[in-house]
Amino acid sequence: MNLQKKILKTRHFRSFTLVLLFFLSVVACSARGGSNAPTTECRMVQHSMGETCVPLNPQRIVVLGGLDSAIALGVKPLGTTDRIEPFLTPYLNNEATQSVVNIGLYDTEPNLEAILKLKPDLILGISWEIEIGTYPLISQIAPTVVVAVEAEKQWREPLKKYAEALGKTAEAEKILANYNARLAEFKEKMGDQTTVSFIRVYSDGVPSFYLKSSFGGSILEDAGLKRPPAQDIEPKGANQQRIDKEVISILDADVMFVWTYGHTSAIAQEAQTALKRIKTDPFWLSLNAVQQNRVYEVPASYWAGFGPLAANLVVDDLFKYFLGEK
Numbered sequence: 001m002n003l004q005k006k007i008l009k010t011r012h013f014r015s016f017t018l019v020l021l022f023f024l025s026v027v028a029c030s031a032r033g034g035s036n037a038p039t040t041e042c043r044m045v046q047h048s049m050g051e052t053c054v055p056l057n058p059q060r061i062v063v064l065g066g067l068d069s070a071i072a073l074g075v076k077p078l079g080t081t082d083r084i085e086p087f088l089t090p091y092l093n094n095e096a097t098q099s100v101v102n103i104g105l106y107d108t109e110p111n112l113e114a115i116l117k118l119k120p121d122l123i124l125g126i127s128w129e130i131e132i133g134t135y136p137l138i139s140q141i142a143p144t145v146v147v148a149v150e151a152e153k154q155w156r157e158p159l160k161k162y163a164e165a166l167g168k169t170a171e172a173e174k175i176l177a178n179y180n181a182r183l184a185e186f187k188e189k190m191g192d193q194t195t196v197s198f199i200r201v202y203s204d205g206v207p208s209f210y211l212k213s214s215f216g217g218s219i220l221e222d223a224g225l226k227r228p229p230a231q232d233i234e235p236k237g238a239n240q241q242r243i244d245k246e247v248i249s250i251l252d253a254d255v256m257f258v259w260t261y262g263h264t265s266a267i268a269q270e271a272q273t274a275l276k277r278i279k280t281d282p283f284w285l286s287l288n289a290v291q292q293n294r295v296y297e298v299p300a301s302y303w304a305g306f307g308p309l310a311a312n313l314v315v316d317d318l319f320k321y322f323l324g325e326k
Helices: 003-027 067-072 112-118 135-141 156-166 169-190 215-222 245-251 265-278 308-323
Strands: 042-047 050-055 061-064 122-126 144-147 196-201 207-210 240-242 255-259 295-297
Touching: 042 144, 042 156, 050 144, 050 156, 061 067, 067 156, 067 308, 112 135, 122 135, 122 156, 135 144, 144 156, 156 169, 169 308, 196 215, 196 265, 207 245, 215 308, 255 308
Parallel strands: 061 122, 122 144, 196 255, 255 295
Antiparallel strands: 042 050, 196 207, 207 240
16 A cells, blocks of 8 residues: 555544544443444354454444445445445445445545444444454444455455354355356356456556456456466466556467456546557557457456456356357
């Protein structure tokens, strides 16, 4: 995380700490450990920040990361830090998210004051959104379950832990079994060792290939699709590798999936313009996948998602582009 983001998170942390301390002084929470202490019938859940007593039937749930998994389990969240429209996850815009409140943006500290106003009875989150320093404060608002996540390929972990907290382990197992069954069918029908690239073109025109540790990259690996040798790397702490135009041949494969993204409409348009420009570049035109017309532009919304709903949409695209099935 860069310095500017660290400063922003620190400012949010300080201001909302004061708000929360004031709130706690008003409600005078007497139980040691706050609302994580058992006051009604509940289930104890072990998680990355400790142990939490979770209500058996929570009704007012806030999701701090891993929104896809929560919705897949039937949650209709009150608030989230996930990037709903106009940000990154428009595929989640459905009945479950119609009235959801955004309580902070990705890579910033959750807005504790906004969480307080929602009066949740359960908070679900991932370690990207809830850090060690903020957990004691957030967990005083409501029972809080945190899932440790280090890479996008670990998208199954929030699903499994959220399911445990909600008493829906069987549902999560069914979701994953269905995903695995679809991939088994895909691999059986594919049969060959097709190579694939997963590429993003940035608004500055620089291309980047996404690694197996990325979300989309992990789905491709689960599907048995191979990477070109130059892309078959796993640098620690990275999910992508930006490259210079002069070595664009690194991107070549039997099939190339390409996407663009911008967190504002202006940046999104710039990225699309950059993609159109790179498509006319001689280096790009020399690629085998380009010459064979096997370059497919795919949505950032779910190829760069994080959860089972996005994973299955990526699998839909694999059936569509490789096997001609809708």
